[in-house]
Amino acid sequence: MSLCLDVQKQLANFTLDIKLTCEPGTLTAIVGPSGAGKSTLVRIIAGLTRPDSGQVKLHDTVWSDSTAKTFLPPQKRGLGLVFQDYTLFPHLTVRKNVAFAAREDVDIDALLKQFSIAHIAEQKPANISGGERQRAAFCQALARKPVLLLLDEPFSALDIATREALRTELKNQKGHWDIPIVHVTHDLEEAFYLADRIVAVENGHHSPFWLKRQLAHRDPRQNLQNRYSTKDDVCFDLLA
Ligand SMILES: Nc1ncnc2c1ncn2[C@@H]1O[C@H](COP(=O)(O)OP(=O)(O)OP(=O)(O)O)[C@@H](O)[C@H]1O
Numbered sequence: 001m002s003l004c005l006d007v008q009k010q011l012a013n014f015t016l017d018i019k020l021t022c023e024p025g026t027l028t029a030i031v032g033p034s035g036a037g038k039s040t041l042v043r044i045i046a047g048l049t050r051p052d053s054g055q056v057k058l059h060d061t062v063w064s065d066s067t068a069k070t071f072l073p074p075q076k077r078g079l080g081l082v083f084q085d086y087t088l089f090p091h092l093t094v095r096k097n098v099a100f101a102a103r104e105d106v107d108i109d110a111l112l113k114q115f116s117i118a119h120i121a122e123q124k125p126a127n128i129s130g131g132e133r134q135r136a137a138f139c140q141a142l143a144r145k146p147v148l149l150l151l152d153e154p155f156s157a158l159d160i161a162t163r164e165a166l167r168t169e170l171k172n173q174k175g176h177w178d179i180p181i182v183h184v185t186h187d188l189e190e191a192f193y194l195a196d197r198i199v200a201v202e203n204g205h206h207s208p209f210w211l212k213r214q215l216a217h218r219d220p221r222q223n224l225q226n227r228y229s230t231k232d233d234v235c236f237d238l239l240a
Pocket residue numbers: 010011012013032033034035036037038039040041
């Protein structure tokens with residue numbers, strides 16, 4: 001089921017105005033400078049912020065429509081969220097954290113194994129590493145069998161080696177989940193590595209030129225494109 005949105009929201013200094021479609025089994029990376037509106041966009045998709053106008057739909061289910069005055073609260077959208085800050089309950093073990101969110105038919109042990117944290121299932125979050133906590137956060141998000149996965153800088157608090165390991169796992173697994181994934185990141189390398197499509201946002205608007213400017217300032221310029229852009233789609237912003 002595809003995510004389709006066309007939303008507007010007045011922010012402090014500009015109006016966020018974004019149109020986006022994200023297909024199941026694909027990862028759309030949202031990149032852009034600080035304050036561009038990326039987190040606001042994630043919050044609108046999650047139902048944590050109401051847009052002033054426009055519509056958010058998952059296939060034919062309307063999550064938000066300002067004209068029809070429809071607004072589905074976050075808990076009814078059935079999505080999985082992974083943020084930079086760990087969303088685990090500190091007083092529960094890893095297994096209980098995942099079980100808390102899980103649908104009945106989910107095999108929690110298999111999920112923990114898939115994310116290589118079966119051996120720490122009985123530990124509490126304070127006793128495991130940052131990378132393990134983020135793995136647990138992914139298990140928690142996926143245990144609810146989400147219709148959409150929303151990732152807001154999920155790797156930015158991790159050290160380089162852990163970040164790279166988790167990126168690789170996400171890249172290998174994302175196609176199997178068969179849901180749209182929206183991934184906000186500051187890191188262009190991460191976006192090029194993971195994304196099926198990159199959408200650059202600047203001052204609340206889709207801005208292919210921001211991405212072009214960033215790449216123009218990189219050294220050497222061609223590296224990211226040559227290494228990761230085997231698919232034309234990823235580069236659609238560069239072709240604009
Ligand atoms: N509820 C709000 N009402 C008005 N303005 C807001 C609101 N929330 C955020 N803003 C402003 O909107 C702009 C976009 O913020 P947002 O957090 O979405 O940007 P971002 O691209 O995620 O930034 P960063 O990469 O630094 O996290 C900022 O100027 C912020 O101050």
